[in-house]
Amino acid sequence: MRREIRFAAGQVRAGSLWRLGLWSLPEVLPTALSGIVVARAVDDGFLAGDPVRGLVWLAGLLLVSAVGALGTRMVFGHLGDVTEPFRDELVRGVVGGALGNAVAGRGDDGALARLTRQVEIVRDTFGGLLVAIRGFVVTAVAVVVGSLSVSPVIAVLIVPPFLLGLLAFAGMLGLAAGRHRVAVLADEQLAAVTSSVLAGARDVTATGTEEHAAALVAAPIAAQANAERRLAGVAALRTLCFAIGGWAPLLVLLFAGRWLVDGGLTAGALMGGLTYVLFGLQPALQNLVGGVGGSGLRFVVTLGRLLDAAEPPPSGRPGERARSSPVANPSPGSGAGRREIELRGVTFAYGPRAEPVLRDLDLTVPAGDHLAVVGPSGIGKSTLVSLVCGLVEPDAGTVTVGGIPATRLPPADRVLIPQEAYVFTATVRRNLTYLHDASPDELDAAVDAVGARPLLDRLGGYDADLAPAGLSAGERQLVALVRAYLAPAPIVVLDEATCHLDPAAERVAEEAFADRGRTLVVIAHRISSALRAGRVLVLDGAGAAHGDHAALTENSALYRELVGHWRPADVPAHAGG
Template identity: 55%
Template structure:
């Protein structure tokens, strides 16, 4: 709890906090004055002095107006505190999910944290700021007013008020555990429901509705049980409020005759009742709701977000890759504990300077292989080495300098053309930039955009144009190993040829996940994945030995092509 409260306190920006506190001061005046004004106005009216009574009420209205001005300014300053805090939470959740995903760790619950829990923390954070301010203002104002009105009434009212407040604090530990259980149940329910919804077509076609109902039913029951446990805590909170909020009122009413006998006027007694009903009761109710509900949700939910943030970077040994040879030894990979392996006991060596094309039917594991080579996925079994080093043994900086992956859906961001192209090589010279643009065939696109200093808007580019930008960016990268995962699928055959030949001529190695036969024919070697056994060789060899490769070759070739026109790259 200390960590979460310290995080929230550290997020308070100094200037908005000071302004919020300063504008809270005017609210103390009406809080302290309304009991006194009611007492004197009542005595004045009972004594036949209507004018004096009206003056006291007019003064109360004026004090309330002053407090309203302060309250308006308080709400204006609240956004300056809350919105930057929310932005920091979003960065924390997204950064944590990305880092854990890249590291091959589970990211369950990230969606719930992003959509629901961040908003819970944001709203409760704002509520805690307001409640803390309001509670302080109210207590200071009421105690000041009671002492000015009649100290004996303060002695009768304040002790039960503090007793109820202390009782509400005593149940916070139990409440925190039940809030944590509720949030955990919510995450499990979100994950289970998301899994069921994503596979609704498969569930329906396979007649697995009962299985899906069981899959989601257990988290639903657990979530309902957690919510019932929270309801019991709410009942205890109601009892605490009865002690701290209603008991002072009963004590004051019960001792009324005794107080009047000691010289306390009717107006003074009514003023004390006003302080209890309009001051202490609302303040206690608000602070209990904040600490027992919103406060606990803030602490528990923020704790889960902080725990899911970017993992602490472990100190990696000073390992430097020797070359960029790719070696896979008995590598298998599955996307779930009970799923069929996408890759099974794969052995593969890609020497320095090699040009390998990976082919196979859709869904056979070509992109999975690219992810394994680039360190985005950890193998379920076996070992992946690049430069004789496993990806997990390298820092993020060394990984980026060793290999570069260009996926099918190219990433382009708003900024200048140069910013996009030099993202992986920030120190590239203008000559190197122009060379990369020309090599991959992006010169016409850059000229149309207005040059390298022109602003680039992703929505204004076609899928093929975004791929050209990504290809030029990767070409500039210092990484000697380039992996093209269908990175040219939106280009025409001639543009694809130019880009692949540029990467083949670039110093280093090239692995191409091919979607056209021409990409395979340009490679030195071809890897055919069929889900059981992989075949590796040159085009002429695979035509003789691999039935799947012959099927793919016949599917890819236009009917008018003659096989004697197809020549593999040397």
């Protein structure tokens, strides 16, 4: 519980807290003056035979209540300044944890529920707790000050039992949080077991194993019932704490009334003290006990689960592998950098009745090679990318990278840049170094190699804020290309990742990757990409042909047609045909 409280407290900005505190002063003014006004109305008005004066005092309290209503309105208006940054931090943690699990090759089925439901629960509960705790603090201070103004002896009588109840409540919070957490886990365990049993209800009935099925759920039911009973005990303790802190001061004043009046305390002062207890301390303590003891415990448990999920995995975070791996060209003998891609008899179709997109494909891409994949739209080029990157499994055949099945390849060993580049709201530096914590020299070298220097200058440098909506599609692709260039992965796959660049910029970017010595697979948007590649794979729906430009020009009618429709706007000097 301490971790959750420290995290929540750390998200409260001092400026926002001060604004809440300042607007709390007019809000609590009616409570602070209520006892004084009642005392004056009784002593100087009604008991003195002047009811008009008594009514004037009470009317003044109504006017002060209007000021308090304005303070309450402003408090809730500024509450968003505290809760929204807190929500944003939770969202960053949930998304970061999910991405970390994905990069580490672990599934995270609960990420969506945490993002769409649990974050909102925690945010709303956080706001409610802030209101309850803030209201309690300012009300308690106002009551103490007001009761001292009416008569110090009243404060001496009501404050000690109030503090005793408050301390008892604070002491039981740890116990309550532990029991609430056990109840949540017991409920989840019961749901998991009963779901499994109910899913096989027909089989249970058919085989006559009802007793066995009942035995499976008996233990979780008992555990959940026991946890709920223990929670009920905590609720009883909360009620006792409220009785001590809220009702004991009232009883003390009532029992001491005769002695107080004999000692010179006026009836109005006594009624003022009772007003402070009934309309100040009791509501404040009840809100605190109900808010912190009820929704507050749910807040701690739910926030704890969010923080657990947001913690980075022990390995596989973006940048973690990069910090231990240089960006320099992988040496020919390095195991990590020499990953040969092999497809043997690969067939893939989108559904059991669908026509295969790829059929009996055999392909070898040697480590460090540069392969361009060409063919008409919808012919299976992006499907090939998904198979090579291990995002899908073939219906038949095998896809291996360095002898490892592609689906088991560590995610950090390959980089896939799709056509729609991913750019997020942050600084330019954070966008570029998302996959590798690069040094300034590495950053400059990558930006210059990919041809992104003009874009960097336009944005205002590495520390400038980057808004995705302010970038064109081509500029977003340049950002993603620099990011991929910095990553130490031995395999880079560009799935039309340069389609929004002009031919000259596309050539600069592709040649930058080809010169790195890493295995490069390019889904070609222009046939000029094929001319720059050492090897070309042509997909035509019925089969596949691969080889260099000269061989395919001679042997592939589709390749000749694609080249024939192309007008040389960016031909490298070494290209023929």
